Amino acid sequence: MxxxxxxxxxxxxxxxxxxxxxxxxxxxxxxxxxxxxxxxxxxxxxxxxxxxxxxxxxxxxxxxxxxxxxxxxxxxxxxxxxxxxxxxxxxxxxxxxxxxxxxxxxxxxxxxxxxLPVPRRMLAATGLTVDELRTLRSLLGRVTSALDEG
Incomplete structure (x- = not known):
């Protein structure tokens, strides 16, 4: 539904x-x-x-x-x-x-x-898993591309 x-x-x-x-x-x-x-x-x-x-x-x-x-x-x-x-x-x-x-x-x-430790420190701060962060980055990339084309 x-x-x-x-x-x-x-x-x-x-x-x-x-x-x-x-x-x-x-x-x-x-x-x-x-x-x-x-x-x-x-x-x-x-x-x-x-x-x-x-x-x-x-x-x-x-x-x-x-x-x-x-x-x-x-x-x-x-x-x-x-x-x-x-x-x-x-x-x-x-x-x-x-x-x-x-x-x-x-x-x-x-x-x-x-x-070198900065990215892992940032990952930990987000509370997201690596896969969740990859998904978020992918979605944000799609949004950025759509807005650039818009």
Whole structure:
């Protein structure tokens, strides 16, 4: 038996808004990440940049922005702070002077080892199983794709 559709007025309730549930979950994640990343000296956006570089190696700023869905106005100051912290190095591409390549420094590479426990710590904080988390990530990927196409 299926549930009858809710009225428009019922659908307008805050607790029925998927966007608010995602927003609340994102803020809660942010708090847990802030604590987990404190000992690494990283903010959450900096951690995301480091994840891209640990996974893919040197990348143009543009590609990092595409992967993280960040514009250059947000990404550039973030990269400057990572460079000032000695974790990355920025250099002009020899093939295209307009392109800036981001490379990990030795310290940036070394930080990866210290970051290894973070994903498991986050998994534990969610209270979900690995399979539940995979399902959630898959569903969120579908939602994101549909909204991008929409």
């Amino acid at each position: 299926t549930t009858p559709p809710a009225s428009d007025a019922e659908l307008l309730r805050l607790d029925h808004q998927v966007c608010f549930s995602l927003h609340a979950a994102s803020r809660a994640f942010g708090g847990v990440y802030r604590e987990a990343l404190k000992e690494l000296g990283l903010t959450y956006p900096q951690y995301l940049v480091m994840l891209v570089l640990w996974e893919h190696g040197p990348e143009p700023v543009k590609r990092i922005g595409e992967r993280l869905r960040l514009d250059s106005g947000t990404l550039s100051p973030l990269l400057k702070r990572l460079e000032a912290a000695g974790l990355v190095h920025r250099e002009r591409s020899p093939q295209d002077e307009r392109s800036v390549i981001i490379r990990l420094t030795g310290a940036g590479e070394g930080l990866r080892e210290r970051a």
